[in-house]
Amino acid sequence: GENVEQHPSTLSVQEGDSAVIKCTYSDSASNYFPWYKQELGKRPQLIIDIRSNVGEKKDQRIAVTLNKTAKHFSLHITETQPEDSAVYFCAASRWDSNYQLIWGAGTKLIIKP
């Protein structure tokens, strides 16, 4: 079955710098890759997603890139701000997986002032 590995588990960056979180997946048939953000004490919320027919997607300061050959995808956050501090989860799914998302273990992002 699908397995998703996420690195690093903790990432500390200076405010204004960029942050990159990487995930690798095992099932080459996976075709949907969302990223969720969970602020302290709150529920996870979708921040960006990408499907396998595109290699990159951007939304203001966040972007996701997908390398299907290498089976990895990454979340890029530019010009980090204090409100970016949170736990970020990646996930992967395939079209015939009965809605199943396979989750990474999460990355705690700390923005240092």
Add this chain to the structure above:
Amino acid sequence: EAQVTQNPRYLITVTGKKLTVTCSQNMNHEYMSWYRQDPGLGLRQIYYSMNVEVTDKGDVPEGYKVSRKEKRNFPLILESPSPNQTSLYFCASSSHLYEQYFGPGTRLTVT
């Protein structure tokens, strides 16, 4: 307002006392799911349901039961809770391969 609701939000109970955590969504989503979240372990799926009367086990189903008698509701039942079920529980719903909407979470403590 589109939302997923869970009740109760906080619960402290004793070992062996049956409890139910309710989950309801108003978005007519086919898919609903229960997760537990423990420090360092991320989100682990307990059970999921693809539609009414269709449920299946996730990664950690032991000690839990679910039912899906109506499309909007997906209760989580702990028939005989134990301390290792102390956790933060999230219900989520979605349509096929779209955003999963999470409930606010239920923090359960079993003593």
